[in-house]
Amino acid sequence: MSQNPAFDQIGKQYDESFVERDEQIAEGAWLISQLTPPARVLDLGVGSGLPTARQLLDAGVEVVGVDESAVMLSLAERQAPGGRYLHRDLRDIADLGEFDAAVAFFSFIMLPRRDITPLLSQLRGQLRGPKLLQIAMVLGDFDELPIVFMGAPTAVTAYPPDELAHVVERAGFEVLDLREVEAEAERNRLEVQIYLRAKGT
Structure with a gap:
């Protein structure tokens, strides 16, 4: 198993750091509006369970959450x-x-690009019914860039919006919506985030 020592170290600070999560909450609300319980949703990189897993569960949706950090899963x-x-x-x-x-809200950031396309193709094969996919990334153009996030060293990946859309389309999805939003991810640090909605073809 690939371990995620950065998020084991960050733990509860992750939730406390986020100033703005309105966009992610809005994405969760949109998904709920598209599903008929008891729908089943895979939350890749579920983290602490906030806000998305709890939002879906509160709406009667079945959630399977996967994460590489045992500390974050305990919080979830x-x-x-x-x-x-x-x-x-x-x-x-x-x-x-x-x-x-x-x-996959801000979880593909933690994977190398070479693994994202095969993972998306695998996901496409496991989707049924509405076959919906939502991804959130941070705007950028780098692959496994070493950074320090909240005091923990890690490596992150990002795409320009058009390239992210092409990666998703090549995996068998139709992009329904792609937006860039500016958010305060940590106190006094603004970043541009990409939110993508897609449907399996």
Whole structure:
């Protein structure tokens, strides 16, 4: 299993750091509006369970959350009870069955580009019904760039919006919406985030 020591170290600080999550909450609300419970959603990089897993669970949606950080999963179990939370590599999903939708909010950032396209193709094969996909990334153009995030060293990946759309389309999806928003990700640090909605073809 690929480990994520950065998020084991960051833990609860992750939730406390976020100043603006309005856009992610709006994305969760849109997804709920597209689903008919008991729908099944895969939350890739579920983290602490906030806000998305809890939002979906509160709406009667079944959530399977995958994360590489045991510390974050422990938080998810407390903060978003009722989900099925799995400590495993984000790329290890083949045995999880079918889903009506998959969400990856700021989790693909932690993967190298070479692994994102195969993962998207795998996801496409496991989607049923509405076959919805939502991705949030940070705007950029780099692959496994070493950074320090909240005091923890890690490496991050980002795409320009058009390139992200092409990657998603090549994996068998139709892009429904692609937006850039500016958000205060940490106190006094603004970043541009990309939110993408897609549907399996």
